[in-house]
Amino acid sequence: MAGHPPTANDHLDRSIARLLTAGTYLSVALLATGVVLMAVAGRSPLAGGPAFDPSRLAGDLVALRPEGFLWLGLIAAIATPSVRVAASLLGYLRRSERTMAAVSLLILGVIALSVLLATITET
Amino acid sequence: MADGLLMIAGGAAAGVFGSLLGLGGGILIVPLLTLGFGLDLRQAVGVSLVAVIVTSGASAGVYLQRHVANLRLGMTLELFTAIGALIGGLVAFLLSDRVLAGLFAGLLVYAAVSMLRRGRADEAASPEDVEAVPVSMNGTPFAQSLGGPGYAVSRLGLGAAGSVGAGVVSALLGIGGGLVKVPVMHLVMGVPLRVATATSNLMIGVTASASAVIYLLRGEIDPFVAGPTAIGVFLGASLGSRTAHRIDLRYLRILFVVVLLYTAVQMVRRAVGA
Numbered sequence: 177m178a179g180h181p182p183t184a185n186d187h188l189d190r191s192i193a194r195l196l197t198a199g200t201y202l203s204v205a206l207l208a209t210g211v212v213l214m215a216v217a218g219r220s221p222l223a224g225g226p227a228f229d230p231s232r233l234a235g236d237l238v239a240l241r242p243e244g245f246l247w248l249g250l251i252a253a254i255a256t257p258s259v260r261v262a263a264s265l266l267g268y269l270r271r272s273e274r275t276m277a278a279v280s281l282l283i284l285g286v287i288a289l290s291v292l293l294a295t296i297t298e299t
Numbered sequence: 300m301a302d303g304l305l306m307i308a309g310g311a312a313a314g315v316f317g318s319l320l321g322l323g324g325g326i327l328i329v330p331l332l333t334l335g336f337g338l339d340l341r342q343a344v345g346v347s348l349v350a351v352i353v354t355s356g357a358s359a360g361v362y363l364q365r366h367v368a369n370l371r372l373g374m375t376l377e378l379f380t381a382i383g384a385l386i387g388g389l390v391a392f393l394l395s396d397r398v399l400a401g402l403f404a405g406l407l408v409y410a411a412v413s414m415l416r417r418g419r420a421d422e423a424a425s426p427e428d429v430e431a432v433p434v435s436m437n438g439t440p441f442a443q444s445l446g447g448p449g450y451a452v453s454r455l456g457l458g459a460a461g462s463v464g465a466g467v468v469s470a471l472l473g474i475g476g477g478l479v480k481v482p483v484m485h486l487v488m489g490v491p492l493r494v495a496t497a498t499s500n501l502m503i504g505v506t507a508s509a510s511a512v513i514y515l516l517r518g519e520i521d522p523f524v525a526g527p528t529a530i531g532v533f534l535g536a537s538l539g540s541r542t543a544h545r546i547d548l549r550y551l552r553i554l555f556v557v558v559l560l561y562t563a564v565q566m567v568r569r570a571v572g573a
Contacts, residue, residue, distance in 0.1 A: 193363035200356030204533055211526045221303050225523035246522035253352050254511050257504030279374055286381040290509045294516035
């Protein structure tokens with residue numbers, strides 16, 4: 177695609193690409209830190225990890241417990257695609273592309289519904 | 300920690316194979332964790348979903364930067380894959396481990412057959428033949444706005460229906476869903492194969508995250524398993540994408556078909572309780 181002046185689409189693609197890459201490497205770095213801490217603590221992956229408890233996250237991170245970094249890495253990985261859609265929504269709104277903005281909003285709505293349904297039907 | 304190292308190594312092998320053969324690592328992670336490490340199928344699916352999000356993220360960024368992936372088309376279809384993933388994520392908790400194992404066995408056989416057919420097509424056709432698809436100007440103005448350089452998008456309704464199916468399969472079985480999405484985009488919607496593959500990769504994140512969040516909140520993702528596995532798959536996929544051009548894929552494809560069929564037999568045994 178080289179050789180033509182960058183279009184608004186090109187700019188949005190590049191911004192989204194940077195965001196995706198940054199989110200991915202952030203989650204990989206957090207997960208890798210958690211795995212190293214697991215090894216240092218001699219924890220076996222098959223021993224069964226702790227349940228997800230958001231209220232413990234900050235304490236686990238400060239105490240350098242592996243589960244803190246692993247949970248944060250998992251959350252970063254799962255949230256990155258939604259952040260990408262939110263960034264697209266802003267990009268399309270800025271360019272007054274109403275249909276694509278509505279598509280972005282609907283995707284975020286479906287993901288929010290997933291969170292809601294998983295929370296209210298939590299086992 | 301020997302188990303952790305084995306998990307990283309197993310994840311890396313799944314990532315290398317998946318990346319070399321364009322299948323993604325998901326199809327091997329679930330059998331690795333269930334048959335190799337004795338995890339429940341649902342737990343393995345949850346971990347696999349996280350691994351495919353991580354591995355697709357980096358490559359999707361590259362595809363977008365190079366303008367191979369079509370962001371507008373991908374976002375339009377991922378609305379439907381996300382709906383499918385939401386349905387699949389909820390249905391997965393209503394099905395028994397045996398039913399899921401049976402479904403996974405079916406997926407493995409389908410993947411093996413697709414791989415064999417792709418191998419024959421690659422040998423018979425030049426790269427230009429594979430890329431050659433008719434450019435159609437049919438469809439609504441919105442569908443036309445989703446096209447790219449040299450191609451138009453047609454049959455958006457069928458593409459949307461196929462995407463819902465891809466989302467359900469992804470959420471039930473922990474795969475990226477490219478096995479469904481790529482044929483739908485290429486054969487049904489007229490999108491060039493290279494663009495369909497890249498756009499499918501871009502869509503994996505949203506599709507998998509819509510169901511991964513259900514697995515996470517319902518306690519089916521173990522961070523101590525997900526961490527080493529995701530790191531292994533990420534490293535393997537990175538290595539695979541850098542070495543793909545140096546490897547003769549013909550023999551690797553045959554080996555992979557054998558592995559897929561052997562794994563399918565093991566999954567059938569699990570499904571029937573043998």
